[in-house]
Amino acid sequence: MEGSHVTAAAPATDAERQLIDAVSVGGGTVDLRTRKERSRRELPSPDDGAAWGDDRTVRAEFLQHLLLTLGTPVNLYGARIAGDLDLRGASLPPINLSRCIVDGPSRFNGATFPVDVWFEGTTFLSYAAFNSATFTGNAGFYNATFTGDAGFSSATFTDDVSFSGATFTGHAWFDGATFINHAGFAGATFTSAxxxxxxxxxGNVARFDRATFTGGAGFGGTTFTGDAGFIKAIFTSDAKFTEATFTGGAHFTDAVFVQGADMSRCSFRRLELIRTVWSGSLVTVGLVAGRADLSEAVFDVPARVELVAAHVFGSRLQANHRFHLILAAGRLDLTDADLAAGSLIESMELPTTVDRFVSVPPLFEENGRLAKRSSVMPLNEFLEITLERYRLAADLTDLFADRELAAVVSLKRAHVAGVRLSGMDLTQCVFQWADGLDGLLISDTCVLQESTDADPGWRFPRLRRLRATRRVIYDEVVERRRARGVQLDPAIPDEANPRATEVPIPTEASVAMTYRSLRKALEDSKDEPGAADFYYGEMEMRRSSARLIDRFLLTLYWLTSGYGLRAWRALTSLAVVIAVAGWCFTNSDWVRISPTGPGSPVLSPTSDAWPWLFAGQETIALFRPAGTIGVTLVGFGAVVDIAVRVLGPVLLALAVLAIRNRTKR
Known part of the structure; x- marks a missing residue:
């Protein structure tokens, strides 16, 4: 390069002379750092930059002359860029200003970076504006510091971009920006909005892992077509994700929300809130997800969570205050969860139209033209984004096609004292070893499985319709299937999800204890008819696990009165007792006609129906009424008479008790 070219740039400082010398020989790296600065990882501070002299100062207008007039690449380390750096609308050569300090405004609005650009460890002391800029190569802003506002609104990054470890102490604007490839914000700090x-x-992945948002974080209307990672991110102010769409997975594992987050009308293929900590509210009105995982999440404030999700995992979830979960269509696993008293889990109606699941923008306008898009967004990317949103909408619609009520599939080992279930499907809910079941309130709108009184080996299926039905819990179904050697399916059959609940194998004793606790909860809430079904189930499990003598007594109790809950059985048993006793009284060896006193006996011993009428009369009175002495009972006849006198009142009492248990409120 000729000297006349460099004279136009009017170099004045020693640093500028080194830079022009490097340009004159065809380019090269100018590293103004000291040996100590190269060996340490610490970035230069603004105070360090203020102390640098001409040997480390490059004027902004000189840098503009190299980039715009001469079009030469700049590869500069450890310099202070003094003045207003204005490169708006320019098509720039390769730029590397790593570890530099820019003390004036930086204007790159509308600029195009056709190759790689690096600002690694650079400090911008004033505002930095990259609005509507286009980065077609790699863009490196990792460990950069923006002490003023940073504007990247409507910028387009067609290759990898990294803001990992960057610090934004002013406002950071990325509204309408497009990240076509990998976008990394891992470890970034946002102290303002x-x-x-x-x-x-x-891109495949957008990483905000370990990022810190001290000011508000706004992701409203953002579209992520790949996985989005906010693992261990910290949000100390409000986080807004309203109407955001995640066609891949959204990972918030170990994230902390101090002021809460708004995820209203968001759409997720997979939402992971594993081990998140909530000190603020979580707003989820209209949130839709194929899978939502709240395992080990901690809610330190009262929370109301509304979800439309196919599968919801809440194992080891901890709610220290009232937790109100409203679920549509999903299957909820609350294994080992700890819910505060007063918590409510209820179902809601499922939206029926696709546009309620995912907000899909129109591909064409009314005039048939393609819908408006960002002026710098390539057409193929616009079409791909729209297609991904349609795919997500179709997949979610298929997931919920056959869903009706939301279902709880596991409360295994969960703490549920004072919790209320309303409108939930409990036909496959496992209660095994749950704590506080005697305080769990199950409303009448919840659905449980129904079963007849018959044992699993009942051999008369046609008579099954004559037998009473009762509500049963899934634990009993599982135990009976296990006893018959039937293979059981997981509570949430999902091979792709290693957190799926394992199949529980309850014992008769544990199921009986579960029934006892649930029965007590209903009795305390004055729901005697509802408690009756659980008492029946408790006795069934006790009978199945009892030893020989106890099993015989419980079987007799079940057969004669259905554990005091089946009035028709007690009355049928009474009729059988009368019939058998009447037949016994027809035996002349056990019954002898005896002379009577004045008048006629109430029952004539010569009547053909006398034996059964006499047996019926004996069953309804502990003492023989006057005027019935027309016979003398001898031998076994006297034994039969004593038996019917005892059994008759007992069976009548059981019938009355059964009616009372079914009608008492």
Whole structure:
């Protein structure tokens, strides 16, 4: 390069002379750092930059001359860029200003970076504006510091971009930005507002792991077509994700929300809130997800969570205050969860239209033209984003096609004292070893399995319709299937999810204890008819696990009165007793006609119906009424008479008790 070219740039400082010398020989790296600075990882501070002299100072207008007039690449380390750096609308050569300090405004609005650009460890002391800029190569802003506002609104990154470890102490604007490839914000710190409203992430992964948002974080209307990671991120102010769409997975594992988050009308293929800590509210009105995982999440404030999700995992979830979960269509696993008293889990109606699941923008306008898109977004990317949203909408619609009530599939080992279930499907809910079941309130709107009184080996299926039905819990169904050697399916059959609940194998004794606790809860809430079914189940399990003598007595109790809950059995048993006793009284060896006193006996011993009428009369009175002495009972006849005198009142009492248990409120 000729000297006349460099004279136009009017170099004045020693640093500028080194830079022009490097340009004159065809380019090269100018590293102004000391040996100590190269060996340590610490970034230069603003105070360090203020102390640098001409040997480390490059004027902004000189840098503009190299980039715009001469079009030469700049590869500079450890310099202070003094003045207003204005490169708006320019198509720039390769730029590397790593570990530099820019003390004036930086204007890159509308600029195009056709190759890689690096600002690694760079400190921007004033505002930095990259609005509507286009980065077609790699963009490296990792460990950069923005002490003023940073604007990347409507910027387009067609290759990898990294803001990992970057610090934004002013506002950070990424509204409408497009990230076509990998976008990394891992470990970034936002001490003021960070806005990603309507941004688009089409790469495989968008990483915000370990990022810290001290100011508000805005992701409203953002689209992520790949996985989005917010693992161990910290949100100390409000986090807004309203109407965001995640066609892949959204991972918030170990994230902390100090002020809460708004995820209203968001759409997720997979939402992971594993081990998240909530010190603020979680707003989820209209949230739709194929799978939502709240395992080990901790809610330190009262929370109301509304979800439309096919599968919801809440194992070891901890709610220290009232937790109100409203679920549509999903299957809920609350294994080992700890729910505060007063918590409510209820179902809601499932939306029926696709546009309620995912907000899909129109591909064409009314005039047949393609819908408007960002002026810098490639057409193929626009079409791919729209297609991904349609795919998500179709997949979610298929997931909920056959769903009706939301279902709880596991409360295994959960603490549920004072919790209320309303409108939930409990036909496959496992209660085994749950704590506080005697305080669990199950409303009448919940659905349980129904079963007849018959044992599993009942051989007369046609008579099954004559037998009474009762509500049973899934634990009893599982135990009976196990006893018959039937293979059981997981509570949530999902091979792709290693957190699926294992199949429980309850014992008769544990099921009986579960029934006892649930019965007590209903009795305390004055629901005697509902408690009656659980008492029946408790006795069934006790009978199955009892030893020989106890089993015989319980079987007799079941056969004669259905554990005091089946009035028709007690009355049928009474009729059988009368019939058998009447037949016994027809035996002349056990019954002898005896002379009577004045008048006629109430029952004539010569009547053909006398034996059964006499047996019926004996069953309804402990003492023989006057005027019935027309016979003398001898031998076994006297024994039969004593038996019917005892059994008759007992069976009548059981019938009355059964009616009372079914009608008492």
């Amino acid at each position: 960070a806005s990603f409203e309507s941004a688009t992430f089409t």
